[in-house]
Amino acid sequence: MGPVSTDTPDNIHATATTQFLAPVRSRGGEKLVRARGLSHWFGEGELAKQVLFNIDLDIYAGETVILTGPSGSGKTTLLTLIGGLRTVQHGSLRLFGQELRGMARQELVRIRRQIGFIFQAHNLFASLTARENVRMALELDAMPRAEMDRRADTILRRLGLGHRLDYRPDALSGGQRQRVAIARALVREPRLILADEPTAALDGASGREVVTLFQELTREKGCTVIMVTHDNRVLDIADRLVTLVDGRIATNVITQESSVICDFLRHCPIFQHMTPAMLAEVAEKMFVEEFPENALIIRYGEEGDKFYLVREGSVEVLVQGRDDPQTNVVLGPGSFFGETALLTGAPRNATVRAREPVVLYSLGKPEFQQALEGSLPFKEELLRAIVARR
Ligand code: CMP
Numbered sequence: 001m002g003p004v005s006t007d008t009p010d011n012i013h014a015t016a017t018t019q020f021l022a023p024v025r026s027r028g029g030e031k032l033v034r035a036r037g038l039s040h041w042f043g044e045g046e047l048a049k050q051v052l053f054n055i056d057l058d059i060y061a062g063e064t065v066i067l068t069g070p071s072g073s074g075k076t077t078l079l080t081l082i083g084g085l086r087t088v089q090h091g092s093l094r095l096f097g098q099e100l101r102g103m104a105r106q107e108l109v110r111i112r113r114q115i116g117f118i119f120q121a122h123n124l125f126a127s128l129t130a131r132e133n134v135r136m137a138l139e140l141d142a143m144p145r146a147e148m149d150r151r152a153d154t155i156l157r158r159l160g161l162g163h164r165l166d167y168r169p170d171a172l173s174g175g176q177r178q179r180v181a182i183a184r185a186l187v188r189e190p191r192l193i194l195a196d197e198p199t200a201a202l203d204g205a206s207g208r209e210v211v212t213l214f215q216e217l218t219r220e221k222g223c224t225v226i227m228v229t230h231d232n233r234v235l236d237i238a239d240r241l242v243t244l245v246d247g248r249i250a251t252n253v254i255t256q257e258s259s260v261i262c263d264f265l266r267h268c269p270i271f272q273h274m275t276p277a278m279l280a281e282v283a284e285k286m287f288v289e290e291f292p293e294n295a296l297i298i299r300y301g302e303e304g305d306k307f308y309l310v311r312e313g314s315v316e317v318l319v320q321g322r323d324d325p326q327t328n329v330v331l332g333p334g335s336f337f338g339e340t341a342l343l344t345g346a347p348r349n350a351t352v353r354a355r356e357p358v359v360l361y362s363l364g365k366p367e368f369q370q371a372l373e374g375s376l377p378f379k380e381e382l383l384r385a386i387v388a389r390r
Helices: 075-082 105-112 130-136 145-158 174-186 204-221 232-237 257-266 276-285 339-344 365-374 376-389
Strands: 031-042 049-060 064-068 090-095 115-119 192-196 224-228 240-245 248-254 287-291 296-298 306-312 315-319 327-331 350-354 358-364
Touching: 031 075, 049 075, 049 224, 049 248, 064 075, 064 204, 064 232, 075 090, 075 192, 075 224, 115 174, 130 145, 130 174, 145 174, 145 204, 174 192, 174 204, 204 232, 257 276, 257 306, 276 358, 276 365, 306 339, 306 365, 339 365, 339 376, 358 365, 365 376
Parallel strands: 064 224, 064 240, 115 192, 192 224
Antiparallel strands: 031 049, 031 090, 240 248, 287 358, 296 350, 306 358, 315 327, 315 350
């Protein structure tokens, strides 16, 4: 089967995004990449082989996202689609707010110029020195030669190559060559850096060093980074880890989020009595969920599966009272809901709706029960809440 040419409608995703989302620090920031229902095939007709299946992915400005997964899982295909180096066949892929699908070639070239590419085979020009290789990236801009040299030298020095400015690639080590490639990708201060296995050819120590320098520089300049790697030694630089398996997103995890959640929990009355170790354990099991205005988060009468804590925004609880058919209770940041059904096993006793766009932390039923068992004060606080809410 070949590619089908219908777009995935956006409204499928409108109710809730129930995966881990962007880190809190960058949420509200610009969405640089937005993929919806993105699929991709290699080959044509009968022989077409699907390599990406219905990918939904958002990447926010300032994030460092690592794309990982077994070889052949579609990571590089996804990276090259995002970079405008392949034609989008099916679904939607927006970069810098513009749809890449069906985009004219000239426009694609313009978009690509806002991206810094770093590839494993770093494509340095063998006949040019480190400085000249980096300067190449600036030659598209109308800039005086002295200024180009100054910028090239500054970034090479920053990457520890001040003593190698006039060396050609064959006189540099693998790690040094990769640092030249990084300097070349960063010197124009692009909004987005796409890196494909930048450490694959390097030994452990230089791989780590290259990535650490890379991370420092991209953070300084506020660049967004998408890096394909299966080098376990560098995964910790990611704000978010996206794992692809057989062309599908298997996990999309915010690696820095649990410490943010932990901080938040510490300030919530019901979690205050937990030990720091217990809090950290709970935080790790929480998901971030975003709901648009008016979304129904909990429906009256349904079975309870999750406990929620309001992180940002507010929700209203539509209580079906005996005397008054509906009473509205508004819950804001730090408040929780959805505990009753989990504690009593009864169906949801109210409907809960987003009054505005909300960010919630959710805890699945088994994890909620584990937290109850681990902390008596937590259970007591929750039971007290039920009594108070009657
Ligand atoms: P649960 O029954 O699991 O799902 C609906 C939730 O609404 C319920 O848990 C409570 O968390 C919340 N809720 C119900 N009644 C009230 C109320 N009077 N005040 C605040 N929250 C309520």
